[in-house]
Amino acid sequence: MRVGIIGGGQLGRMMALAGIPLGLRFRFLEPNEDPPCASVGEVVRGAYDDPDALDRFSDGVDVITYEFENVPVDSAKRLSERVPVYPPPMALEVAQDRLVEKETFRALDIGTAPYRKVDTREELDRAVEELGLPAVLKTRRLGYDGKGQAVLEDADSVAVAWERLGGRPLIVESFVDFARELSCLAVRSRSGELRVYPLVENMHTDGILRESRAPAPGITAERAREAAALVERLLDHLDYVGVLAVEFFETDDGLLANEMAPRVHNSGHWSQDGGGVSQFENHIRAILGLPLGDPRPTGWAGMVNLIGGIPSRGESLGAGGARLHLYGKEPRPGRKLGHLNVRADTLEGLERRLAELGEIAARHGEG
Known part of the structure; x- marks a missing residue:
């Protein structure tokens, strides 16, 4: 059986690495030379909107998925006329436009920060006033990883932000007074089987994820049920198949949805070595209609991203219990090059190991 993946970056690579032990073969559609996926499957070189490349890519594959949410919707729809495509193209339409995403959340009674649509400077000024x-x-x-956005603090910063971002469709969101950032990953199979990963606590710097912990320390059963119910509402609405990640702000009044990702997600990388079935394997199982695996970690699990630089293999693997995952990418500032996973029997043990891994990442990059 052959699985097609649109995009040949690290997420596609890790999906293939999870599926190869199941006897699956993989083909990627990727425009760039020497992508991370090149060592784990066949690569069809071509643009994501090139009809000829799409036809060559889809010929002979049994199912198609994607590793990033900016796949052209028309391309996904074209492919779905020939081969099953999961998650469905409707999920791309929602995730690709922050306004549509927010309106979808609101329609499903999923709370968000107050927001306003902005197309002109006058609308920006009115939104700031309101x-x-x-x-x-x-x-x-x-926009992703903090790109395509600006914090508005005063009149001067409003003018600077408009100068930088104006001239394209925009959205203004109120600043949220939150305790922490959480993410909820769920996976639903073609058969309708559903599994929800434990809530994850995430730490970002400059809009880029640095560390994740699972389960989120101190999370209550009530809060976990709240998150799962909200994500299940989205899964039902989108007739979803595969892994879906939703990022939340935890506030005194409950959870506010920030954004969704219709794909495997950086905040779920800990699941590769946490003791349960990883998000990557469960995504592959889901799109093939196979039984899903138990996502729960054994004890506590965490991840540290390697950004901008890579420590030596010896230093990384010499840290207590660390598992190293490199993506085969050339270093440059702000680029995710790999990650370190670790698990522990206690939260205290996890924190000690994450602190050590964080120091290693910082010494060699931007950890």
């Missing part, structure tokens, strides 16, 4: 400052101005499309 929402107040601080706020965040974001492009509606193509």
Whole structure:
């Protein structure tokens, strides 16, 4: 059986690494030379919107998925006429536009920060007057890892942000007074079987994920049920198949949804070595209609991203219990090059190991 993956980056690579032991073969559609996926499957070189490349890519594959949410929706729809595509193209349409995403959340009674649509400077000024400052101005499309957004703190920063981001569809969101950032990953199979991973606590710097902990320390059963119920609402609405990640702000009044990712997610990388079935394997199982595996970690699990630089294999693996995952990418500032996973029987033990891994990452990059 052959699985097609749109995108040849590290997420596609890790999906293939999880599926190869199941006897699966993989083909990737990727425009760049020497992508991370090159060592784990066949690569069809071509643009994501090139009809000829799409046809060559889909010929002979049994199912298609994708590793990033900016796949052209028309391409996904074209492919779905020939081969099953999961998650469904509708999920891409929602995730690619922050306004549509927020409106979908609201329609499903999933709380969000107050927001306003902005297309002109006059609409920006009116939104700032209505929402107040601080706020965040974001492009509606193509932003990730903190890109395509600016914090609005005063009149001067509003002018600077408009100068940088104006001229394209935008959205302004109120600043949220939150205790921490959480993510909830769930996976649903073609058969309808559903599994929910434990809530994850995430730590970001400059908009880029640095560390994750699972289960989120101090999380209550009530809060975990709240998150799962909200994500299940989205899964049902989208007729979803595969892994879906939703990022939340935890506030005194409950959870506010920040954004969704219709794919495997950086905050779920700990699951590779946490003791349960990883998000990557469960995603592959889901799109093939296979039984899903137990996602629960054994004890506590965590992850540290390697950003901008890579420690030696010896230093990384010499840290207590660390598992190293490298993506085969050339270092450059702000680039995710790999991650370190670790697990422990106690939260205290996890914190000690994460602190050690964080120091290693910081010495060699931007950890």
